[in-house]
Amino acid sequence: xxxxxxxxxxxxxxxxxxxxxxxxxxxxxxxxxxxxxxxxxxxxxxxxxxxxxxxxxxxxxxxxxxxxxxxxxxxxxxxxxxxxxxxxxxxxxxxxxxxxxx
Numbered sequence: 001x002x003x004x005x006x007x008x009x010x011x012x013x014x015x016x017x018x019x020x021x022x023x024x025x026x027x028x029x030x031x032x033x034x035x036x037x038x039x040x041x042x043x044x045x046x047x048x049x050x051x052x053x054x055x056x057x058x059x060x061x062x063x064x065x066x067x068x069x070x071x072x073x074x075x076x077x078x079x080x081x082x083x084x085x086x087x088x089x090x091x092x093x094x095x096x097x098x099x100x101x102x
Contacts (some may be wrong), residue, residue: 040092042070043099050098058098063087 039057043070047060064087067074071090078087 014070037093038072040070040072040094043094043096044068044070044090046100046102047098048102053099056095057093058096059093060090061102063089064102 029056032033037057044060046062047058050058050060051085052058063077065085067090069087071092073091074088075091076086
């Protein structure tokens with residue numbers, strides 16, 4: 001069976017069209033996901049306990065005596081009721097790679 005040059009051209013154009021549609025959908029989904037997750041554009045100075053995902057997002061579960069200035073959502077992780085020396089954890093989600101260990 002001979003393959004017609006027109007048939008090959010049509011199949012290539014159809015494949016390019018399908019890939020373009022999937023690329024547009026993937027880009028739209030990425031935009032929706034980034035709006036659903038409040039991503040902090042900064043980067044922590046250091047992180048001892050990093051939770052990195054293959055999507056390029058990470059959170060830091062390090063508990064420290066104070067929060068990094070870049071952190072937007074800092075929560076008390078350990079209450080020290082008598083001494084007043086609370087420990088804090090930054091609950092932000094960051095884009096990129098984890099910083100060096102503290």
